[in-house]
Amino acid sequence: MKVLLAEKCGFCPGVRSAIRTAEKVLAQAAGQQPVFSLGPIIHNPTEVNRLAAAGLITVESADQIDRGIVLIRSHGAAPAQVAALKAKGLTIIDATCVLVKRLQRIATDLEGSGYQVLIVGQPDHPEVQAVCGYLKRPIVVCTQGDLANVPLDKRLGIVSQTTLSPQRFASMVAAICKGSFTELKVVNTLCRESCKRQEAAVRLCKQVDVMFVLGGLQSANTRSLAELCRAHNPNTYHLEGIQDLDVDVLRGKTDAGVTAGASTPDSVIESFVDQLQQL
Numbered sequence: 001m002k003v004l005l006a007e008k009c010g011f012c013p014g015v016r017s018a019i020r021t022a023e024k025v026l027a028q029a030a031g032q033q034p035v036f037s038l039g040p041i042i043h044n045p046t047e048v049n050r051l052a053a054a055g056l057i058t059v060e061s062a063d064q065i066d067r068g069i070v071l072i073r074s075h076g077a078a079p080a081q082v083a084a085l086k087a088k089g090l091t092i093i094d095a096t097c098v099l100v101k102r103l104q105r106i107a108t109d110l111e112g113s114g115y116q117v118l119i120v121g122q123p124d125h126p127e128v129q130a131v132c133g134y135l136k137r138p139i140v141v142c143t144q145g146d147l148a149n150v151p152l153d154k155r156l157g158i159v160s161q162t163t164l165s166p167q168r169f170a171s172m173v174a175a176i177c178k179g180s181f182t183e184l185k186v187v188n189t190l191c192r193e194s195c196k197r198q199e200a201a202v203r204l205c206k207q208v209d210v211m212f213v214l215g216g217l218q219s220a221n222t223r224s225l226a227e228l229c230r231a232h233n234p235n236t237y238h239l240e241g242i243q244d245l246d247v248d249v250l251r252g253k254t255d256a257g258v259t260a261g262a263s264t265p266d267s268v269i270e271s272f273v274d275q276l277q278q279l
């Protein structure tokens with residue numbers, strides 16, 4: 001099987017930095033203090049398990065921690081969560097991605113300037129939930145159907161979850177423009193790194209018989225990549241790694257393309273490409 005790898009794929013700077021921070025904190029704590037991550041540090045089970053073996057304890061809520069060091073992951077955390085951790089006297093290490101911090105700052109400023117903030121994204125995604133925590137009255141829209149719940153007389157300040165595809169954001173903004181809103185202010189909060197991965201994946205999936213998108217099934221940016229590739233190449237499969245590959249999908253195919261989400265470790269990509277080449 002001829003295997004082509006997307007020009008840009010795998011760990012983004014935000015994820016790389018969060019992992020480096022976790023490794024540094026674990027080394028400094030040296031087993032003397034517990035080190036927690038508020039939610040999985042990234043949406044990739046391989047990497048989460050590797051860091052868990054090194055001592056990182058993943059918890060879902062501040063209630064589960066009463067001592068030690070807490071890492072805020074790249075998706076960020078709501079101010080109320082951070083305040084609850086501080087009130088317990090815990091040491092907080094903030095590994096929120098700078099682009100997520102930018103989104104949080106822009107959303108806060110928009111609300112402060114009198115706009116009704118509208119976040120285009122998945123309401124249950126941790127990044128979106130954290131941003132909502134900065135706002136008094138956020139509205140999250142995921143599909144055009146959700147727009148029916150947005151009051152029409154408002155001045156809207158529109159931002160996006162960082163990992164959304166530009167196409168999805170643009171189509172939502174176009175649908176919003178059809179409403180009778182008094183004023184619209186759109187700020188581009190998409191992550192350029194994520195966009196570059198999407199552009200490279202689309203270019204590649206058009207050249208191959210079968211396309212594999214590697215990454216955690218819960219990873220929003222990996223799911224966006226898979227959704228985009230599937231629109232151009234129906235033989236697209238979202239897998240966490242080589243263990244999920246059904247070799248039947250390779251029957252009659254000669255060229256395979258591989259890309260990976262921003263939270264997929266190099267080791268997963270390399271092992272997948274190596275093994276696929278042997279088939």
Ligand code: SF4
Nearest residue numbers: 012014097099162191
């Ligand atoms: S995908 Fe972009 S916004 Fe998200 S962590 Fe990576 S660099 Fe930051």
